[in-house]
Amino acid sequence: MYEIYIRPLIAGLLMGIVSTIPGADSGTISVITGVFKRLVDALNDLGKLKLKRADVLFLIIVGIGLLGGLVVGSNVLVWAFENQPFYTYSFFFGLILFALFTLKNEIESFRIIEFLCGLLLVVIPYMIVKPSSMGAADPTHVNYIFLFISGIIAGATMILPGVSGALILTILGFYNGAIQAIGRITKQPALSDVAYLLVLGVGAIIGLFIIARLIEMWFERAKESIMNFIIGLVVGSLYQMTPSFHGNGNTGLMLVWFAIGALFIMIINIGGARSNA
Numbered sequence: 001m002y003e004i005y006i007r008p009l010i011a012g013l014l015m016g017i018v019s020t021i022p023g024a025d026s027g028t029i030s031v032i033t034g035v036f037k038r039l040v041d042a043l044n045d046l047g048k049l050k051l052k053r054a055d056v057l058f059l060i061i062v063g064i065g066l067l068g069g070l071v072v073g074s075n076v077l078v079w080a081f082e083n084q085p086f087y088t089y090s091f092f093f094g095l096i097l098f099a100l101f102t103l104k105n106e107i108e109s110f111r112i113i114e115f116l117c118g119l120l121l122v123v124i125p126y127m128i129v130k131p132s133s134m135g136a137a138d139p140t141h142v143n144y145i146f147l148f149i150s151g152i153i154a155g156a157t158m159i160l161p162g163v164s165g166a167l168i169l170t171i172l173g174f175y176n177g178a179i180q181a182i183g184r185i186t187k188q189p190a191l192s193d194v195a196y197l198l199v200l201g202v203g204a205i206i207g208l209f210i211i212a213r214l215i216e217m218w219f220e221r222a223k224e225s226i227m228n229f230i231i232g233l234v235v236g237s238l239y240q241m242t243p244s245f246h247g248n249g250n251t252g253l254m255l256v257w258f259a260i261g262a263l264f265i266m267i268i269n270i271g272g273a274r275s276n277a
Contacts, residue, residue, distance in 0.1 A: 004054075004057070004058075004061075005061060007033065007034060007035065008035055008058055008061040008062045008065065009061050009062075009064065009065040010033060010065065011029065011030060011033035011034070011035040011062060011065065012061065012062035012063065012064060012065020012066040012067075012068070012069060013065040013066070013068050013069040013072070014026075014029045014033060014065075014069060015029045015030060015062075015065070015066055015069060016065060016066040016067060016068060016069020016070040016071075016072070017069040017070075017072055018069075018092070026158060026159070027157065027158065027159045027160045027161040027233070028096060028161040028233070028234055028237045030159060030161070031099075031103065031161045031230060031233075031234055032095065032096060032099035032103070032234065032265060033265075035062065036159070036161070036230070037219065038058060039058075039062065039159060040159065040212045040215050040216055040219075041055070041216065042055040042058055042059050043159075043208065043209060043212040044209075044212050044213055044216045046059070047209045047212070047213065081246075085246035085247045086243050086244075086246055086247040086248060086249035086254065087243075087249055087253060087254065087257045088246075088257075089241050089242070089243045089245075089246045090243045090249075090253075090254045090255075090257035090258055090261070091257045091258075091260055091261040091264075092241050092261060093238060093241045093242065093243060093258060093261065094257060094258030094259060094260065094261030094262045095261030095262065095264055095265050096234065096237060096238055096241060096261075097238060097258070097261075097262070098261065098262035098265050098266065099234070099265045100231070100234060100235065103230075103231055103234065104231070107224060107227045107228055107231065108224060109224060110228065111224065111225060111228040114225050114226070114228035114229040114232065115228045115229070115231060115232040115235075116232060117229060117232060118228070118229040118230060118231065118232025118233040118234075118235075118236060119232040119233070119235055119236040120232075120236070121232075121233065121236065122232075122233055122236025122237055122239065122240075123236045123239045142177070142196060144195075144199050147174060147196070147199050147200055147203070148199050148200075148202070148203040149203065150169060150174050150200070150203065151199065151200040151201065151202065151203020151204045151206075151207065152203040152204070152206050152207035152210070153207060154169050154200075154203075154204055154207065155203060155204030155205060155206065155207025155208040155210075155211070156207040156208065156210060156211035157207075157211075158204070158207075158208055159208065159211060159212065159215075160211060160233065161230055161233040161234050161237065174200065177196065178196070178197065178200060181193040181196045181197050182197065185197065
């Protein structure tokens with residue numbers, strides 16, 4: 001019951017929440033909640049039109065959680081990140097940090113090359129563009145070919161742990177344009193905004209299926225290698241979640257929110273362990 005309904009629902013909820021926050025990424029959440037590999041497999045089966053009933057149910061439940069998370073994130077977490085960023089990032093930092101203690105059990109041997117590749121893939125872009133500066137760029141002339149390619153790249157990061165699609169779009173110059181188009185289309189739709197989001201969205205879907213297939217192939221051929229790479233990505237994600245990058249606060253309260261995040265992921269993992277017993 002837990003693995004079928006509760007875990008994917010919680011994972012989808014958290015993925016939806018962090019997807020509304022520039023600098024946070026849903027891929028890391030899928031890893032630490034234990035649904036990453038299954039999500040990759042289900043997406044590949046969907047691309048091959050070979051979905052099983054269990055996979056359909058899984059994707060539906062994750063999707064429901066995702067939509068719920070988007071609603072919660074846009075109404076609650078956005079306020080929290082804007083008004084109490086230091087403590088909000090403290091919660092997610094604790095959640096991810098504690099999850100690493102369980103993730104290390106997924107590998108039999110540590111491989112420094114793959115780990116560093118994953119770590120640097122996350123940290124270097126965030127050193128180029130800080131999360132707080134996201135949305136500053138606004139392209140005045142849209143190159144739809146480059147927009148499409150950017151959508152593919154951003155789509156690939158949707159399930160890639162540690163890398164934020166919002167960050168990638170910012171580096172490529174399309175994040176602010178996408179946010180503005182979404183804002184305008186809900187009030188006064190314009191053909192240019194529809195075209196902008198359609199090209200970006202189609203590219204993102206293609207990128208999502210491409211990266212899912214590549215990850216599946218890597219899992220099949222070198223599981224230890226990709227698991228070290230993924231753990232490197234997750235460790236790298238701690239960089240942009242560092243509370244001190246997002247304001248100042250009381251150290252004692254910061255540690256409390258660390259503990260709350262750790263407790264949250266502990267409850268998720270205990271529930272999974274009991275369901276497998």
